[in-house]
Amino acid sequence: MSDTAIININGEAFEFPIITGSENEKAIDIKKLRGLTGGVTTIDPGYKNTGSCQSAITFLNGEEGVLRYRGYAIEDLAEKADFLEVAYALIFGDLPSKPQLEKFENDIKDNSLLDVDLRKILEAFPKSAHPMGVLASLTSALTAFNPTSVDVSSDEAMYNAIVKIMGKFPVLVAWTMRKNKGLPLNYGDNSLGYVENLLQMMFSKPNETYKINPIIKDALDKLLILHADHEQNCSTSTVRIVGSSHAGLFASLSAGISALWGPLHGGANQAVLEMLDAILQDGGDTAKYMAKAKDKSDPFRLMGFGHRVYKNFDPRAKIIKVAAKEVLDDLGVDDPILEIAKGLEQEALKDPYFVDRKLYPNVDFYSGIIYRAMGIPTEMFTVMFALGRLPGWIAQWKEMRARKEPIGRPRQIYIGENLRAFKNIENR
Numbered sequence: 001m002s003d004t005a006i007i008n009i010n011g012e013a014f015e016f017p018i019i020t021g022s023e024n025e026k027a028i029d030i031k032k033l034r035g036l037t038g039g040v041t042t043i044d045p046g047y048k049n050t051g052s053c054q055s056a057i058t059f060l061n062g063e064e065g066v067l068r069y070r071g072y073a074i075e076d077l078a079e080k081a082d083f084l085e086v087a088y089a090l091i092f093g094d095l096p097s098k099p100q101l102e103k104f105e106n107d108i109k110d111n112s113l114l115d116v117d118l119r120k121i122l123e124a125f126p127k128s129a130h131p132m133g134v135l136a137s138l139t140s141a142l143t144a145f146n147p148t149s150v151d152v153s154s155d156e157a158m159y160n161a162i163v164k165i166m167g168k169f170p171v172l173v174a175w176t177m178r179k180n181k182g183l184p185l186n187y188g189d190n191s192l193g194y195v196e197n198l199l200q201m202m203f204s205k206p207n208e209t210y211k212i213n214p215i216i217k218d219a220l221d222k223l224l225i226l227h228a229d230h231e232q233n234c235s236t237s238t239v240r241i242v243g244s245s246h247a248g249l250f251a252s253l254s255a256g257i258s259a260l261w262g263p264l265h266g267g268a269n270q271a272v273l274e275m276l277d278a279i280l281q282d283g284g285d286t287a288k289y290m291a292k293a294k295d296k297s298d299p300f301r302l303m304g305f306g307h308r309v310y311k312n313f314d315p316r317a318k319i320i321k322v323a324a325k326e327v328l329d330d331l332g333v334d335d336p337i338l339e340i341a342k343g344l345e346q347e348a349l350k351d352p353y354f355v356d357r358k359l360y361p362n363v364d365f366y367s368g369i370i371y372r373a374m375g376i377p378t379e380m381f382t383v384m385f386a387l388g389r390l391p392g393w394i395a396q397w398k399e400m401r402a403r404k405e406p407i408g409r410p411r412q413i414y415i416g417e418n419l420r421a422f423k424n425i426e427n428r
């Protein structure tokens, strides 16, 4: 393949370099396109063909179902590492040594208290508020409680901001759930690891000791690891683009949470469970819902199926499917929803509509089943996703600032009215 691309416009040829990534991915570098061609732009709604940056964080090959963070296979990380090690690798580039991990963990614990005034903001929300809206607001409010913006040129200032948000975010997650359930707002126990502490903050009751089930803890660790980054998806691109205006880290993360909320992105885990529940309530007729998903006049989509990038089995879904079975077996849960999920998966994998369009189960097809078995309310599922994605967002924000990327500002092709005469209001 030549290392340049020629674009012909009205008989004039313009040459552009082709850049190659470390996994041999190719991209036409059109940075000079407008300048050279006198303002011709490209159009690519949904950015299906557009690379917004060069990144050294996550590699994913959707055709082959490959996902790696910092070069480590997702299967290895899910099996052998814990969430904080993975967070460290994503944010700082390598898996931590023991002393590095210990320091990271202790620094996070030192930052795991929330200002009592932040609690008042949470208390002012109605119980009916969706936890994602509450989490986005509280994360944004953290900016008000930590007004100094991070000096991105200082490693120390960046590190302090990172351990601060990593420490405070799980408390926000737990409080968001406890508020909706009417449980007292509590703090964690610094003698516990990150994931154990999260479980105890979410589920402990003032009148009994909370016992951590190691199978639940392992499954949650895996879920968080599998959600930790996914290169330039909708919420991550949002975090990068908001940060590209030099907005602060917490404000950018709050925008990422809002982007994740939608059912076509992180909100899919909630939508999957609601869909499975609706099918169950409707008599469990999976064939009826398969037909609805294929009917172009019906807006219904099989939630948890399909992915913008994976045109093969989502490698995360494979791992989660096994974890779901382990958790349900351990807890002795016989959940009819799992049977519906398995039935839909089997039918879809052999149905020409899904096969031809390469629609496979994605990460969220099975995650909700585990969350539900753990006792996490359905509307908290996307919040759990946000907690998992936090290190990825931080890593991507940090990389974007370190690379001194320009402000994100796409172009458009205007298709509105041409210049027209202004009419006074009496004449309209």
Ligand code: ACO
Binding pocket: 263, 264, 265, 266, 268, 293, 294, 300, 301, 302, 303, 304, 305, 306, 307, 308, 309, 357, 359, 362, 363, 364
């Ligand atoms: N059910 C039925 N048909 C589907 C589905 C689905 N879940 N997903 C895609 N299709 C069809 C589309 O109708 C389209 O058909 P056509 O070519 O006949 O018009 C074709 O497959 C391609 O779909 P697009 O929407 O163009 O693909 P895109 O890459 O834009 O969308 C997306 C990907 C949003 C994930 C889509 O597959 C979807 O809506 N899935 C359900 C929601 C979901 O599970 N989202 C979670 C994604 S994972 C994550 O964010 C963590």
